[in-house]
Amino acid sequence: MAAGSTTAPPVQAAFRVFPVQVEDAVRLTPHMVRITFGGPALADFRTGHRDQRGKILLPVAGQTEPLVPEDVNGAGWYAAWRSMPPETRPVLRTYTFRAQRTEPDEVDIDFALHGEGGPAGRWAAAARPGDRVLLVGPAREDAGGVDFRPPPGTGSVVLAGDETALPAIASILEGLPPELPVRVFAEVSGPDEEQALPGPAQVRWLHRGHGPSPLPEALREAELPSAAPYFWLAGEASVVKRLRRHLVSERDIDRGAVCFKGYWRRGLTEDQDDSAAVPASN
Numbered sequence: 001m002a003a004g005s006t007t008a009p010p011v012q013a014a015f016r017v018f019p020v021q022v023e024d025a026v027r028l029t030p031h032m033v034r035i036t037f038g039g040p041a042l043a044d045f046r047t048g049h050r051d052q053r054g055k056i057l058l059p060v061a062g063q064t065e066p067l068v069p070e071d072v073n074g075a076g077w078y079a080a081w082r083s084m085p086p087e088t089r090p091v092l093r094t095y096t097f098r099a100q101r102t103e104p105d106e107v108d109i110d111f112a113l114h115g116e117g118g119p120a121g122r123w124a125a126a127a128r129p130g131d132r133v134l135l136v137g138p139a140r141e142d143a144g145g146v147d148f149r150p151p152p153g154t155g156s157v158v159l160a161g162d163e164t165a166l167p168a169i170a171s172i173l174e175g176l177p178p179e180l181p182v183r184v185f186a187e188v189s190g191p192d193e194e195q196a197l198p199g200p201a202q203v204r205w206l207h208r209g210h211g212p213s214p215l216p217e218a219l220r221e222a223e224l225p226s227a228a229p230y231f232w233l234a235g236e237a238s239v240v241k242r243l244r245r246h247l248v249s250e251r252d253i254d255r256g257a258v259c260f261k262g263y264w265r266r267g268l269t270e271d272q273d274d275s276a277a278v279p280a281s282n
């Protein structure tokens with residue numbers, strides 16, 4: 001090595017692959033299952049809480065556990081995953097890390113079981129203790145993958161979403177100061193799917209039955225807080241888009257005060273939905 005040159009310290013990847021096994025699977029409601037994952041790798045897992053997202057990699061047909069993407073050239077897990085042969089490449093889906101505990105190291109993900117389901121929904125419905133999968137998650141609390149970031153001076157919070165957003169909503173509620181006024185608009189299929197949510201938030205449950213999303217109408221009719229509100233919206237992409245448009249165009253809410261994310265897109269799998277198939281660290 002030339003005199004005066006330095007060796008850069010190894011950069012710690014913000015997001016990493018964590019091999020885990022299922023410890024427990026509990027139905028929270030008929031169509032929502034909480035899977036608890038455990039394993040020694042989780043000692044390095046560091047959630048940023050709120051709506052912290054990450055990925056789950058699942059085995060494909062004929063495998064009992066997913067193959068690990070080998071990051072041989074330092075380009076990261078996502079490039080490694082993409083370079084795997086499609087027939088053996090694990091199924092990749094995006095989820096919210098609902099909770100993390102230590103002693104023992106455990107992470108929870110709440111899976112909405114939808115219709116006939118895709119690979120992730122079907123996997124979660126059948127998951128048993130000992131099943132092995134890979135999580136891609138944060139190895140630092142500031143690793144990214146957290147969108148709920150109310151600006152300084154926020155005087156109230158409004159959260160709206162469907163079942164897929166409930167884990168993030170619950171986790172966000174856990175981190176808010178009790179004196180902050182919070183309203184939640186939560187869409188589920190019916191009364192059986194309502195869950196207890198943490199904190200003193202004012203929660204309105206909306207039942208869609210077999211009809212369209214009731215969220216746009218509920219938000220349109222609602223008297224919203226006037227004290228510097230911050231909005232967080234997630235769920236089916238076209239519904240989320242309508243909610244945002246209503247707030248920004250019809251209610252004249254500042255764009256910066258509206259955080260929105262399509263969590264799934266009707267008629268498309270996550271593989272087909274470009275907006276969701278972003279690497280986990282984004």
Ligand SMILES: Cc1cc2nc3c(=O)[nH]c(=O)nc-3n(C[C@H](O)[C@H](O)[C@H](O)COP(=O)(O)OP(=O)(O)OC[C@H]3O[C@@H](n4cnc5c(N)ncnc54)[C@H](O)[C@@H]3O)c2cc1C
Nearest residue numbers: 095096111112114118119120121164263266267268269270
């Ligand atoms: C940042 C982020 C966080 C998320 N967090 C969670 C979470 O914590 N819990 C959770 O359950 N989901 C969450 N999701 C949504 C989840 O990633 C999608 O629902 C995903 O498509 C499920 O994968 P799948 O393999 O079951 O279905 P896919 O193979 O992706 O889709 C199969 C079919 O099912 C439809 N579909 C997908 N999801 C739903 C649904 N909820 N209801 C009705 N039809 C659906 C698709 O349109 C498609 O037609 C999150 C998504 C994002 C982007």
